[in-house]
Amino acid sequence: MPAGVQSRRAARVREVADIALAIRTENLTKIYDVGWGRQHVGIEELNLEVETGQIFGLVGPNGSGKTTTLKLLLGLIFPTSGAGEVLGEPMGDPRSKNRVGYLPEGPYFYEHLNAPELLRMYGSLFGMGGAALDARIQELLELVDMWDRRDYRIADYSRGMLQRVGVAQSLINNPDLLFFDEPTSGLDPIGAKDIREVILRLRGEGKTVFLCSHLLKEMEPICDNIAILSRGRLVTEGSVAELLRGDRLRYRLELREPDEELLAKLQGNAEEVLWLEETCRLLFADRQAAFDAAAQAEDEGGYVLAAGPDRRTLEEVFIDAVGEVSVDASDL
Amino acid sequence: MSRSAQKLVAWIVLIGVFIGLQPLNDALSYNRLVLGYARPTPVTKVLQFDAPAMTGIIVGAMMGGFREVAASMLWMKTHSMWHSGEGTKWDHLSLMRMTTLLDPHWLEPWRITAWHCAYNLYVETDDPKEQARLLDMGVNVLKEGISWNPDRFELYFELGWTYFDKIRDYPEAARWLAAAVRFEHPEHIERLIAHAWERLPDMEKALMWYDYCIKRRPSDHTAKGATITIRERYMPAERLVQQRRYDEAAEAVQQYLLVYPTSTLGLHMMGYVYEQAHDYEKALEYWSLAAETLALNHYARYKVAELCERLGWPVPEYASHIYMREQELRKEMAVTHEVN
Amino acid sequence: MRAIFRVARATYYEGWRKRFLNGILVFAILIIGSSWVFTYLQPGAELKMLIDVGLGSIRFFGMLIAVFLGSRLVPDEIEKRTIYTLLSKPVTRMQFLLGKFFGGLATVVSNMALMGLTFYIVFMIKAPQFAQPTEDSPAYKMEFMYENIAKAVLLSFFEMAVVMGIAVVASVVFSWILAAIFSFFVYFTGQMSEFFGHLADPDTGASPVARVVLLTVYRVLPHFENFDVRESILTDVPVIWSYVGMTIGMGVLYITIVLALGYLFFNQREV
Ligand SMILES: Nc1ncnc2c1ncn2[C@@H]1O[C@H](COP(=O)(O)OP(=O)(O)OP(=O)(O)O)[C@@H](O)[C@H]1O
Numbered sequence: 001m002p003a004g005v006q007s008r009r010a011a012r013v014r015e016v017a018d019i020a021l022a023i024r025t026e027n028l029t030k031i032y033d034v035g036w037g038r039q040h041v042g043i044e045e046l047n048l049e050v051e052t053g054q055i056f057g058l059v060g061p062n063g064s065g066k067t068t069t070l071k072l073l074l075g076l077i078f079p080t081s082g083a084g085e086v087l088g089e090p091m092g093d094p095r096s097k098n099r100v101g102y103l104p105e106g107p108y109f110y111e112h113l114n115a116p117e118l119l120r121m122y123g124s125l126f127g128m129g130g131a132a133l134d135a136r137i138q139e140l141l142e143l144v145d146m147w148d149r150r151d152y153r154i155a156d157y158s159r160g161m162l163q164r165v166g167v168a169q170s171l172i173n174n175p176d177l178l179f180f181d182e183p184t185s186g187l188d189p190i191g192a193k194d195i196r197e198v199i200l201r202l203r204g205e206g207k208t209v210f211l212c213s214h215l216l217k218e219m220e221p222i223c224d225n226i227a228i229l230s231r232g233r234l235v236t237e238g239s240v241a242e243l244l245r246g247d248r249l250r251y252r253l254e255l256r257e258p259d260e261e262l263l264a265k266l267q268g269n270a271e272e273v274l275w276l277e278e279t280c281r282l283l284f285a286d287r288q289a290a291f292d293a294a295a296q297a298e299d300e301g302g303y304v305l306a307a308g309p310d311r312r313t314l315e316e317v318f319i320d321a322v323g324e325v326s327v328d329a330s331d332l
Numbered sequence: 333m334s335r336s337a338q339k340l341v342a343w344i345v346l347i348g349v350f351i352g353l354q355p356l357n358d359a360l361s362y363n364r365l366v367l368g369y370a371r372p373t374p375v376t377k378v379l380q381f382d383a384p385a386m387t388g389i390i391v392g393a394m395m396g397g398f399r400e401v402a403a404s405m406l407w408m409k410t411h412s413m414w415h416s417g418e419g420t421k422w423d424h425l426s427l428m429r430m431t432t433l434l435d436p437h438w439l440e441p442w443r444i445t446a447w448h449c450a451y452n453l454y455v456e457t458d459d460p461k462e463q464a465r466l467l468d469m470g471v472n473v474l475k476e477g478i479s480w481n482p483d484r485f486e487l488y489f490e491l492g493w494t495y496f497d498k499i500r501d502y503p504e505a506a507r508w509l510a511a512a513v514r515f516e517h518p519e520h521i522e523r524l525i526a527h528a529w530e531r532l533p534d535m536e537k538a539l540m541w542y543d544y545c546i547k548r549r550p551s552d553h554t555a556k557g558a559t560i561t562i563r564e565r566y567m568p569a570e571r572l573v574q575q576r577r578y579d580e581a582a583e584a585v586q587q588y589l590l591v592y593p594t595s596t597l598g599l600h601m602m603g604y605v606y607e608q609a610h611d612y613e614k615a616l617e618y619w620s621l622a623a624e625t626l627a628l629n630h631y632a633r634y635k636v637a638e639l640c641e642r643l644g645w646p647v648p649e650y651a652s653h654i655y656m657r658e659q660e661l662r663k664e665m666a667v668t669h670e671v672n
Numbered sequence: 673m674r675a676i677f678r679v680a681r682a683t684y685y686e687g688w689r690k691r692f693l694n695g696i697l698v699f700a701i702l703i704i705g706s707s708w709v710f711t712y713l714q715p716g717a718e719l720k721m722l723i724d725v726g727l728g729s730i731r732f733f734g735m736l737i738a739v740f741l742g743s744r745l746v747p748d749e750i751e752k753r754t755i756y757t758l759l760s761k762p763v764t765r766m767q768f769l770l771g772k773f774f775g776g777l778a779t780v781v782s783n784m785a786l787m788g789l790t791f792y793i794v795f796m797i798k799a800p801q802f803a804q805p806t807e808d809s810p811a812y813k814m815e816f817m818y819e820n821i822a823k824a825v826l827l828s829f830f831e832m833a834v835v836m837g838i839a840v841v842a843s844v845v846f847s848w849i850l851a852a853i854f855s856f857f858v859y860f861t862g863q864m865s866e867f868f869g870h871l872a873d874p875d876t877g878a879s880p881v882a883r884v885v886l887l888t889v890y891r892v893l894p895h896f897e898n899f900d901v902r903e904s905i906l907t908d909v910p911v912i913w914s915y916v917g918m919t920i921g922m923g924v925l926y927i928t929i930v931l932a933l934g935y936l937f938f939n940q941r942e943v
């Protein structure tokens with residue numbers, strides 16, 4: 001099913017079932033004025049819909065407008081044109097702030113505090129206090145593995161420690177919607193894995209997570225939906241499954257250095273042949289053709305590496321998508 | 333409240349408060365003057381765009397709260413240079429002058445600067461023209477100080493004293509001292525006024541002021557003593573002059589001069605008697621004596637010059653500061669006369 | 673209120689940790705504490721010098737702290753990105769700005785209070801001795817001196833509150849350096865506002881255009897000189913409470929204006 005039809009149907013389903021949208025933007029545009037009449041495009045004509053309960057990934061190369069989008073949604077900067085809604089309120093509206101958590105890119109905090117003091121200050125901004133807040137603080141610091149180092153002043157933190165406390169502070173008010181800007185940057189592999197687990201757990205609790213990242217390998221396993229930005233424009237969008245599958249599902253057979261004779265025989269049925277170093281990948285339109293070819297290759301002494309549905313990696317999707325736009329952009 | 337409504341409220345508050353502030357500001361300016369918390373720039377200085385005053389105001393404002401401190405520091409620097417002998421007296425003068433501009437309501441620097449001109453720098457030179465210029469400078473410094481501090485006795489007194497002690501222009505001295513006593517002041521100033529008239533000599537005015545001193549404080553022995561002296565020694569002569577019995581008057585003073593041959597008062601009195609008698613040569617003789625006994629007696633020197641002029645004799649080199657000033661004044665008046 | 677208080681408290685503690693502020697404070701206290709040492713150079717004017725140096729230092733260093741702290745409160749938050757997490761919490765921009773202002777003000781006032789205390793101690797020890805009559809000068813009257821000094825310090829708190837308000841709001845519009853320069857400029861010209869009023873007088877012969885400009889300057893600038901009552905201390909004229917109250921009122925009104933402007937600017941400031 002084409003992606004367009006899918007999303008149109010999804011919209012109708014939502015209407016009927018009254019599934020709330022956590023985030024919606026309409027032609028959201030941000031052009032930065034950098035003086036002397038020069039302008040930088042932040043984002044242009046962005047239309048996004050994020051359902052509640054999803055992990056939504058906004059990906060794109062450096063400078064593609066991810067952080068810009070987040071800041072717009074949080075009301076830290078103001079759109080040049082277009083509009084957006086967060087949790088049913090116009091973006092930047094103070095009413096939505098009680099239900100929102102934000103981890104900025106490269107977060108930083110008041111240097112003279114330590115983690116519990118910082119969290120206590122932030123908690124009190126939500127009207128929290130007393131033993132409940134203390135318990136919440138301990139819980140969060142344990143979650144990000146900072147409880148043991150709770151006495152350290154923020155001035156003395158390492159980059160990764162800041163990131164961890166940044167995650168903890170974004171969760172202090174038990175928000176329904178989370179904005180994470182590059183949540184794993186600066187973290188060691190274990191830390192990154194911990195954060196991914198936190199994100200998945202949040203979804204399990206019914207929360208919506210809006211993630212910005214260019215670390216595609218990390219996004220792939222956890223995101224429900226993904227939007228790809230390039231130079232401020234949305235290039236493609238959809239569920240991860242859809243994106244990885246491409247327009248239609250094909251099947252692949254991978255052989256290790258097949259000899260010419262064998263290749264010639266198999267090539268007849270294949271739609272496409274790709275060489276990836278020593279590996280030769282043949283793509284077939286249907287499953288049966290692929291399996292037949294695999295059997296034939298086995299019989300003739302070929303070395304079969306793999307056979308199965310042809311799933312692209314997110315990286316491939318990304319490079320495809322971004323590459324396309326680059327061409328478009330240069331045409332402009 | 334919507335954002336635009338909030339904005340409107342902010343604007344209304346802003347403009348409302350701004351308007352409400354204006355009468356408060358005006359009331360404060362008025363109160364400061366009336367209650368004596370401010371010593372504002374004299375309006376005349378502003379109206380005339382007085383350059384040194386403007387410089388002082390702007391530099392002072394740039395120092396913010398440190399304006400007076402900066403003046404103090406400068407003053408201390410002058411002090412230490414003075415005592416260590418560093419710099420010339422002219423260097424000291426410019427530092428002093430700067431201090432007066434920085435903190436024009438500080439009286440001390442005005443006083444010392446004027447004194448420095450009229451006394452210290454004065455004795456550095458023998459050229460009467462230069463000396464006259466320095467005396468003028470001292471007087472002008474004090475007059476400028478007075479224009480900043482017109483409601484304090486100190487600088488009027490200082491100016492009166494400079495006229496009395498240095499320039500020996502007794503009528504001027506009496507005039508400025510009389511200005512000083514309009515404000516809260518120490519008693520001795522009134523006696524000084526009497527002294528000034530006595531020296532002139534104008535015995536009637538002197539007696540009037542001594543009288544005033546005694547009435548105010550009956551135990552004022554100095555005033556009493558002076559009154560007795562005048563009544564005993566000079567009043568007889570004065571009365572004789574009024575009866576045109578000049579020879580007898582001269583005789584009376586002469587008796588006193590026999591005892592105190594260099595008495596300024598006695599010599600002045602003799603000059604006065606002979607002048608009244610139209611015996612200008614004799615008068616000149618006594619005034620010259622007075623001028624010679626006291627090198628700085630400008631009043632005597634002035635009288636000498638005046639009498640020489642009257643007699644058609646050449647005016648001596650040393651003709652005083654006051655005389656030269658008067659000449660200049662006459663020239664100026666002639667010029668304005670011609671223009672008119 | 674809660675949000676303002678939290679932001680203010682964090683700002684206050686941050687303020688104490690600023691090295692350059694500590695430097696200024698230490699230097700100021702050294703100068704004030706030793707102000708009496710230099711007075712021997714000026715026989716007859718010791719008391720004047722003591723008061724000039726003491727109160728002058730409090731105002732001057734208070735002003736330096738107010739300008740340098742105030743002009744960096746908001747830019748530092750933006751530069752260090754601490755503002756992002758704060759503004760994403762239930763803190764409106766106005767609350768944030770007020771919190772920064774009052775937190776910074778608390779820092780300035782406590783710095784100045786320390787200076788004031790130092791001066792008061794020095795003054796209590798030395799003044800009675802300096803007030804004795806000497807050959808050159810009569811005895812100083814000291815009837816109202818102690819309370820006048822306290823009132824002068826109180827007034828300078830409010831003066832610096834206005835200065836800091838200006839610095840904070842200017843820093844929302846300009847860079848912090850420009851904001852600091854702007855605040856100094858306003859402070860210094862504000863010292864002369866009365867003078868501009870005089871210049872606008874028809875008798876000066878200024879052109880109508882110049883007079884309109886001068887009058888505008890006179891009407892718009894805070895009249896900082898009104899906070900200065902040092903003259904009355906030396907002449908020992910009592911500074912009456914109604915004057916103190918009115919001057920404080922003027923300060924509060926200026927702060928209101930400045931913060932309303934701050935609201936208008938900061939609400940459309942991108943961070
Ligand atoms: N304050 C700003 N002033 C001017 N231009 C800006 C500003 N912030 C961002 N931009 C521009 O907007 C574009 C998008 O920037 P943005 O920070 O949103 O990118 P990003 O996708 O978050 O990149 P990264 O992966 O590096 O974080 C860039 O071209 C950038 O130069």
Ligand SMILES: [Mg+2]
Pocket residue numbers: 066067068105181
């Ligand atoms: Mg970014």
